[in-house]
Structures are given as structure tokens and as C-alpha cells.
Amino acid sequence: MTSTLTTPLYYVNDKPHIGSVYTTLAVDTLARFKRLSGENVVFITGCDEHGQKIQRTAESAGIDPQQHCDQISSTFASVWSQWQISNDRFIRTTDPRHQSIVEQFFARVEANGDIIEGRQQGWYCVACEEYKDDPKEAQSPHCPIHQKPLGWRDEANLFFRLSRYQNAIEKLIATEGFIRPASRRKEVENFVANGLRDFSISRRNVSWGLPVPGHDGHTFYVWFDALLGYITALLEPDQPATLDQALSNGWPAQLHVIGKDILRFHAVYWPAMCLSAGIDLPTGVFGHGFLTREGQKMGKSMGNSIDPTRLLQLCGRDAVRWYLLRDIQFGDDGDIQQQRLLDLVNNDLANTIGNLVNRSISMARKWFEGVPSLPQELPSNHPLKQAAQAAVADVASYYQELRFHAVAEQALQLAIAANGYLSDQAPWKAIKDPANRDQVAADLYAVLEASRVVGVVLQPLLPEFSERLLQQLNAPSGDWNELLNWGQLTPGPLDAPSPLLQRLELEEPI
Ligand code: MSP
Numbered sequence: 001m002t003s004t005l006t007t008p009l010y011y012v013n014d015k016p017h018i019g020s021v022y023t024t025l026a027v028d029t030l031a032r033f034k035r036l037s038g039e040n041v042v043f044i045t046g047c048d049e050h051g052q053k054i055q056r057t058a059e060s061a062g063i064d065p066q067q068h069c070d071q072i073s074s075t076f077a078s079v080w081s082q083w084q085i086s087n088d089r090f091i092r093t094t095d096p097r098h099q100s101i102v103e104q105f106f107a108r109v110e111a112n113g114d115i116i117e118g119r120q121q122g123w124y125c126v127a128c129e130e131y132k133d134d135p136k137e138a139q140s141p142h143c144p145i146h147q148k149p150l151g152w153r154d155e156a157n158l159f160f161r162l163s164r165y166q167n168a169i170e171k172l173i174a175t176e177g178f179i180r181p182a183s184r185r186k187e188v189e190n191f192v193a194n195g196l197r198d199f200s201i202s203r204r205n206v207s208w209g210l211p212v213p214g215h216d217g218h219t220f221y222v223w224f225d226a227l228l229g230y231i232t233a234l235l236e237p238d239q240p241a242t243l244d245q246a247l248s249n250g251w252p253a254q255l256h257v258i259g260k261d262i263l264r265f266h267a268v269y270w271p272a273m274c275l276s277a278g279i280d281l282p283t284g285v286f287g288h289g290f291l292t293r294e295g296q297k298m299g300k301s302m303g304n305s306i307d308p309t310r311l312l313q314l315c316g317r318d319a320v321r322w323y324l325l326r327d328i329q330f331g332d333d334g335d336i337q338q339q340r341l342l343d344l345v346n347n348d349l350a351n352t353i354g355n356l357v358n359r360s361i362s363m364a365r366k367w368f369e370g371v372p373s374l375p376q377e378l379p380s381n382h383p384l385k386q387a388a389q390a391a392v393a394d395v396a397s398y399y400q401e402l403r404f405h406a407v408a409e410q411a412l413q414l415a416i417a418a419n420g421y422l423s424d425q426a427p428w429k430a431i432k433d434p435a436n437r438d439q440v441a442a443d444l445y446a447v448l449e450a451s452r453v454v455g456v457v458l459q460p461l462l463p464e465f466s467e468r469l470l471q472q473l474n475a476p477s478g479d480w481n482e483l484l485n486w487g488q489l490t491p492g493p494l495d496a497p498s499p500l501l502q503r504l505e506l507e508e509p510i
Contacts, residue, residue, distance in 0.1 A: 002250035003039045005031050008258045009048040009091065009229045012072035013057040016079045018298065018306040018336070019259065022291060025321055026330055026402065027257045028085045033399040033460035035086075036480035042250045044233040045080065046091030047073040051222030053126050055208035065208045069094050079308055083317060084464070091233035093225055097241035098232040099210050102225050104243040106213065108277040109160065118159035120200045123150035128261070129222050131199075145261055157200035158218060165272035166196050172271055177284060179267050180402070181331035184260060184287045188267050199269065227270045230256070230282075243279075252280035257402075263287040286402055289333035306336070311510050318465040319345040319504055325461055326408035338510055345504050348408075349465065353415045353454060354500040357469055360422070360447045361497040367431055370493035371448060371474070372441035384446040385486045387417040388453045392484040395457050404461060411457045418450040448473060449489045456483045465500060472497050 007027045010020050024045060031043040049069040058068035073092050080087060091098070109115060122131040125143035132150055135141030141150045169192055172178055179185045202218035203209060209219030234249040235241060252274075256266050266285045274281050292298060298305050311320060323341045326348070328334030364371055391414040398406040425443045430436040455469035459480065472495070476488055 001040065002042055003034050003255075004042045004044065004230075004234070004250040004253040005034070006043075006230050006233075006253055006256045007045040007087075008256075008262060009046045009093065009226055010076060011051075011053060012047050012049050012069050012076070013053050014300075015072065015075050016308050018308060018311070019291060020076075021079075021083065021308045021311075021320075022324055023257055023259065023288065024080065024085055024087075025083070025324060026288065026404065028083075028087070029321070029325060029404055029460050030255070030257070030399065030402060031086055032463060033396075036460060037396065038479070042089065042234065043087045044089045044091060044230060044253075045085070045087045046089065046229060046233060047076055047093065048222065048226040048229065049073065049092055049094045050209045050220070050225055051129050052203070052206045052208070053129055053222075055206060056126065058208075066094065082309065082312055089233040091229045093229045093232075095232065097235060098225075098229060100241040101232040101235075101243055101246060102210055102220060102228050103213050105228055105231070105273075105277050106220075106224075108243075109273065110214075112276050112278070114161040114164065114276045115201070116159050116161060116198070117156065118198060118200065119154070119156050120159070121154045122152075124153045125150050155200060155204065157204065157221075158202040158212060158215060159198040160201045160224070160269075160273065160276070161198050162196045162269065162272050163198050165275055166192070168275055169196065169268055169272055172281065173267060179263070180284060180286045183331070184263060188263060191264060192268060196268070196272075223265055223269065224273070227265065227273065231279075247279060253282040255284045255286055256282055257286045257288065260287040260289060286331070288331055289328070291328075291334050291336055293336045294338070295335055306510055314506060314508075314510055315341070315345070315504060316501075318349065318462050318501060321462055322349055322408070322465075325404040326412075327405070329405050330402045338506065341510070342504055342506060345501070348412055349462075349501045350499070350503045352412060352419065353451075353469070356415050356419050356422075356447065356454075357451045357472060357500060358497045360418075360444060360451060361472060361494050363427060364444050364448060365494055365496065367437075368441060368444065371489055371491045372444050382446055384418060384421055384450045387414055388450055388486050392453060392457060395484065396481065399460060407457065407461055411454045414450055414457070415454050418447045418454075421450075422447055445489070449486060452489050453484065453486065456480065468500050472500075 005027050007023050027043060031041050034041045055065055058065040061068060077090055123135050123141055124131050125146060127146040127148055128143060135150060143150055173188050173192060179188055201221045201224040202212050203221055204217055206219050210225050212218040212220055230253055231246045231251060234246045234251060239245050258266055271281045293304050296302060296304055323344055327344055391410040395407055395410055427440045427443050431440045452473050452475045455466045459466040474492055474494060
């Protein structure tokens with residue numbers, strides 16, 4: 001069984017922004033967790049390169065659209081590598097093999113009688129590449145997401161007969177766990193309950209798109225083509241571009257992780273398209289919330305966007321992963337606040353966890369030349385053993401449910417318990433009496449072991465920080481789920497510790 005996980009395929013109208021980093025970090029964390037748990041993962045990301053929005057962007061920059069796409073998608077690829085994203089695939093919808101997959105898929109949908117000619121009138125947002133239902137303002141309406149004027153469209157196009165799938169989609173979205181978080185299900189249910197209308201899947205006035213076979217002058221609507229990128233992405237580099245081949249490499253997707261603005265495409269249009277083509281449905285869609293910055297919507301026009309590369313240079317990967325995934329409940333909207341970022345990173349990672357590891361190793365080295373060998377057997381009711389068991393009990397299900405903030409909280413609580421235990425036991429006082437040596441050894445073993453468990457818990461979320469932590473402890477490797485169990489640190493010399501994370505000081509805005 002393969003677990004196929006996807007980020008959205010990002011538009012190449014602009015460089016990556018913090019929203020794309022956010023989704024990609026979340027899927028990276030989930031993918032790392034699943035791999036560590038023994039699942040065979042295909043983690044897909046990539047770029048969505050067709051459509052009017054991209055065509056216009058290239059035109060206004062005065063460059064050929066393909067050249068524009070090449071430039072921006074290589075920026076995406078290099079940004080993901082700077083962030084050490086563990087994606088297995090990077091799909092571009094201008095990949096020639098993608099055209100072939102789209103054509104085969106379309107042929108199946110057409111053969112199923114789901115393509116008809118029709119006419120669509122309505123207000124269109126080019127930035128969303130979407131018709132908007134009943135805009136609030138009667139005159140000069142604006143897109144609620146982009147705040148840009150909508151354009152009136154009246155087009156004779158090819159339509160996909162979405163209306164035929166009303167019952168099937170109602171049943172699908174009522175399935176427990178298909179749309180997550182559950183709080184987002186209602187809005188999709190309302191949309192579907194209003195009655196599904198056929199939607200146009202071709203354009204006559206957009207040249208930057210894939211031609212629709214058998215329908216001269218039509219190119220595919222960008223969303224029809226883009227969603228299929230999830231399937232093309234499954235092809236290995238040397239495989240023939242057949243739909244069956246791609247599907248046999250890990251379809252259906254286990255989870256599409258997306259922002260809430262594109263939930264409808266993934267939870268309604270896309271499953272209906274798959275039903276029409278006779279292919280399995282993705283098993284889940286997770287719609288996360290939107291990020292604002294210091295209470296403001298972010299955007300170029302607001303002059304407050306966050307450049308991922310600069311953010312990385314200023315803060316580093318561990319800090320940003322920790323802040324975004326620990327502070328914002330994944331699924332909810334969240335506000336990025338610079339002072340809070342500094343506080344959480346410095347308090348949690350540098351102080352609570354970093355200092356715990358640093359001082360425990362230093363004491364162990366000073367008095368026992370490493371991990372104390374006495375006693376191997378700690379009492380089964382040792383408070384830190386209990387704290388560690390409580391911390392790990394639900395960690396795997398939290399990761400499965402994308403509750404990253406809850407994982408972070410468990411790790412943090414365990415580190416806090418270990419620090420509290422050290423303060424209570426005060427080994428620096430106890431060691432002064434040689435009669436206490438065994439007790440001090442046991443205390444240090446317990447805090448070092450608790451630190452190791454913190455490192456294991458955080459491996460998917462903070463891969464680099466955890467690796468440094470586990471290396472400093474000379475911790476064993478092995479099956480991740482097993483490593484969560486208490487009592488695996490083996491005695492032996494430890495090297496002098498170095499800080500796990502430098503305190504973050506920012507002189508300027510991120
Ligand atoms: N190309 C489509 C997706 C096609 S998937 C087959 C697309 N691309 S996008 O680049 O515009 O958006 C990508 C993702 O960024 C979306 O999931 C969107 O929700 C997310 N975000 C855009 N702004 C965001 C924030 N301010 N905060 C969090 N995520 C945001 O849509």
C-alpha cells in the first residue's frame with residue numbers, strides 16, 4: 001500500500017510565498033511521520049502552469065509563457081530544496097507527459113457522456129481562475145479573496161456534467177473523515193445542497209492551455225488540467241505516459257492537503273471527474289486555514305508579504321517549522337507575529353528543550369563520564385517514565401490527524417516535566433554526598449532518557465533539531481514506534497554538548 005500525499009500544485013504567477021511554505025511544511029511533516037512509521041509514501045508537490053493568469057503574467061513581463069514557467073518553477077524547486085522538503089515528486093503541468101494523461105482522462109470522461117456544449121455567464125476572477133457565485137455588490141463586484149475587480153464572462157464552452165453526480169457527491173462528503181477538519185465540511189455541504197451545476201472545462205480565448213482533442217479552438221480550463229497533475233506526478237521518469245501506468249503507482253491519493261479557498265475544487269469537482277473517468281476517489285482532503293501577518297491580510301499590494309528565502313536566512317528551518325506548526329492549530333486560520341515567533345522559539349527550543357539536554361549531558365559527563373550506567377532498571381513508577389508514556393501515547397494519532405500543535409505540546413510538556421524533575425532533585429547538591437551517587441545516576445539517566453523521547457517524538461516535525469539532539473545523546477536508531485518506548489538509552493561516553501539552537505535575535509522585520 002502506498003500513501004500518496006499532495007500539496008496543491010502552485011501557480012507560477014509568482015515566487016513561493018509563506019502560504020505555499022506553510023502547506024508544504026505540513027505535508028513534509030506528515031510524510032516524514034508516515035515514512036518513519038513504515039508506510040510507503042509518495043509525497044507530491046509541483047507547479048500549475050497553464051491558464052489566463054499565467055499567460056497575463058508572462059505577457060506583462062514581456063516574456064514567453066514557457067520561459068516564464070521555467071523560471072518560476074525552478075525557483076519553487078530550489079526553495080523546496082532550501083527548506084529540505086522531502087518530496088518524492090515535483091510535477092509541472094507543462095511536462096509533455098501531462099498532456100498525454102489529460103487527453104486520456106478526457107477521452108474517458110467524454111466517452112462516458114459527461115462532456116456537453118453549453119454556455120456560462122457570470123463574474124470571473126482571473127486570480128482565482130474561478131467563476132464566483134452571487135457577488136455581494138451588484139455593480140463592479142470584487143473577488144473576496146483577491147479584492148480585485150471581477151470580469152463579466154459570457155462563454156460558449158465545453159461543460160462537464162457535474163449535475164449528474166449530485167447524489168454521489170452528497171454521499172461522499174457525508175463520509176466521516178473525507179473532508180477534514182470536520183468544521184470545513186459544512187460549507188461544502190451547503191454548496192452541494194444548493195444543487196451542483198455543470199461547469200465549463202474549456203476556454204476559447206486562452207491560448208496558454210492544453211488543446212482539447214477533437215474540439216478545435218478550445219483549450220482546457222486550467223483547473224481541469226491542474227487536478228490531473230496529481231496523477232501525472234505518479235509516473236516514474238522512465239515510464240510510458242499512460243493513465244493506467246500512473247494510476248498503478250499509488251492512486252488513489254490518500255490525502256490532498258490544500259488551503260480552504262480551493263476546497264470546493266478538491267472535494268466536489270475533482271471526485272466527480274474521477275467518478276466519471278472510472279478511477280478511484282482520493283480518500284481525503286484537508287483544508288487548512290489562512291495566514292495573516294500581525295493581523296493583516298498578506299499580499300504584494302499590502303507590501304507585507306514574507307519572502308520564504310529571506311525568512312529562512314533570518315530564522316532557519318527549525319524555528320519556522322516550530323513556530324508555524326506549534327502555534328497555529330493546523331486547519332484554523334493563524335496570525336504570524338514576529339515577537340511571538342521569537343518568544344516561542346527561544347523559550348521552547350533554546351531554553352526548555354535545549355537547556356535540558358545541555359545541562360543533563362554536562363552533568364552526566366562531569367560526574368559519570370557519560371550516560372550513567374547505574375541503575376539500568378529504574379522503578380516502573382518513575383515519574384518521568386510515566387510522563388514519557390503519557391507524552392507518546394497519542395503522538396502517532398496526532399500526526400495522522402495533522403494535529404501538529406498537539407504533538408509539539410506533548411514534547412514540550414515532557415521536557416518541562418524533566419526540567420521540573422531536575423530542579424526538584426537538585427543533583428548538583430545531592431552529588432556532594434558520595435552516598436547519593438546512585439540516586440544522582442538514576443536521576444540523570446531519567447532526564448537524559450526523557451530528552452531522548454522528546455527528540456524521537458519531534459523527528460517528523462523538526463527533523464534537523466531532533467537529529468542533533470539524538471546525536472548528542474548517542475541515541476540508538478531503529479523502528480520509530482519502538483523508539484518511543486522508555487528505557488533505550490545505553491550507557492557510554494558522551495561528547496561535550498553544543499547548543500541545539502542558537503537563540504534567535506531579529507533586528508529587522510521578517
Ligand atoms: N494552482 C492552484 C492549485 C491547484 S491544485 C491542483 C492554486 N495555487 S495557488 O498558488 O494560488 O495557491 C496555493 C495554495 O496556497 C492554496 O492552497 C492556498 O490556499 C494557499 N494560500 C494562499 N494564500 C495563503 C495564506 N495567506 N495563508 C495560507 N495559505 C494560503 O490555488
